[in-house]
């Protein structure tokens with residue numbers, strides 16, 4: 001079996017397989033461009049200012065051992081608790097340690113290959129897959145799991161090559177540190193990635209403001225201090241028998257939040273309770289309703305659902321209060337090269353006028369590209385071209401069966417091809433964070449092991 005991608009999704013699938021498979025039952029090859037397995041895109045940074053946006057009590061990598069991460073934290077710092085928001089660095093170290101212990105406990109079960117998969121093909125007349133690697137080598141496997149992770153964001157408008165040079169990729173902190181301090185910087189986006197970029201830029205004593213621009217100009221809300229991990233609850237009563245429309249669900253949720261507030265409750269708890277049921281709710285909507293949600297409500301949902309750790313929110317508030325950071329709601333129309341930067345023309349939200357600002361650079365934090373039809377990943381491009389994967393209706397990911405088997409353009413399951421990772425968003429909506437991915441990794445490992 002080959003798992004392509006050694007971030008959280010790929011590593012956890014391999015870890016579960018090694019733990020549950022009888023010795024010598026499976027041979028797993030994990031492919032990743034670097035030998036650093038587990039950390040992936042999210043947990044590879046050394047900066048302790050970058051915090052998890054989920055409390056430690058809900059970040060165990062192992063769904064069947066909910067306190068696994070908290071126990072790890074307590075061994076490092078006894079003052080931590082399930083409600084603590086620890087650094088992503090610590091979480092990366094935890095994943096790496098879990099990975100190392102699993103390999104030591106199951107010697108020979110997992111082989112790591114530092115390489116990139118560039119194409120998949122079926123060997124003529126045989127079952128399974130031929131995996132072509134960037135190094136020119138080829139590997140053979142009966143089952144292949146795609147765990148390719150996040151793809152770089154696309155810029156919302158076409159860029160001239162000179163302007164392109166002024167655009168910085170998300171989390172390219174070195175490039176951000178090199179920017180001159182006296183000039184403004186524009187961050188495209190106002191979500192978590194934008195906040196990461198802002199914190200990085202604000203580390204140096206900048207004289208120019210840092211603009212954050214998005215269509216709605218909405219910033220993530222803040223978690224409660226020391227929240228407890230939500231207890232699994234049955235399907236929320238207030239949504240039972242509600243017709244599957246965005247309007248009806250919104251009305252029911254608003255009413256529920258109002259009642260909750262009157263009882264002294266917190267709206268965050270209501271969203272937490274909804275979370276395990278979100279995929280079911282999403283799938284109960286027809287495509288037209290899903291589209292309506294994406295057009296009218298997604299921005300509001302995202303800032304309530306994906307919240308900031310209290311310390312991060314405090315820091316953000318301070319930067320805004322000091323006017324070191326300024327939020328703009330609007331849509332970029334054109335970019336023009338200047339001798340020392342870019343002139344950005346944008347239409348403020350609700351206005352027909354065009355405003356401009358100048359920035360020495362633009363940090364692109366509009367969010368990962370989920371549209372597999374416009375991907376730069378060569379492997380996904382090849383699979384799409386050959387009809388072996390298919391996009392979902394909204395460009396949020398790819399189509400899979402409930403067991404995470406990839407389906408082709410005719411919606412037939414593709415023999416021996418599986419997917420785990422953020423591109424499940426199209427199928428499930430709520431699928432991109434650890435509390436969901438850990439469950440999928442465990443189920444996928446069991447499914448693979450149950451195969452004849």
Ligand SMILES: Cc1cc2nc3c(=O)[nH]c(=O)nc-3n(C[C@H](O)[C@H](O)[C@H](O)COP(=O)(O)OP(=O)(O)OC[C@H]3O[C@@H](n4cnc5c(N)ncnc54)[C@H](O)[C@@H]3O)c2cc1C
Nearest residue numbers: 005007008009040041042052053116117149150421433434
């Ligand atoms: C900055 C950030 C912070 C986050 N914070 C939180 C949080 O606090 N709490 C939470 O619950 N969730 C958080 N998440 C979400 C979640 O944890 C991640 O989405 C999750 O780690 C996804 O892991 P992944 O393995 O699917 O993808 P990735 O981490 O992107 O890993 C994919 C791996 O596949 C490799 N790969 C890609 N293509 C190939 C190829 N062709 N051949 C071989 N290898 C390939 C990549 O190099 C990479 O190593 C965060 C996400 C991000 C981006």
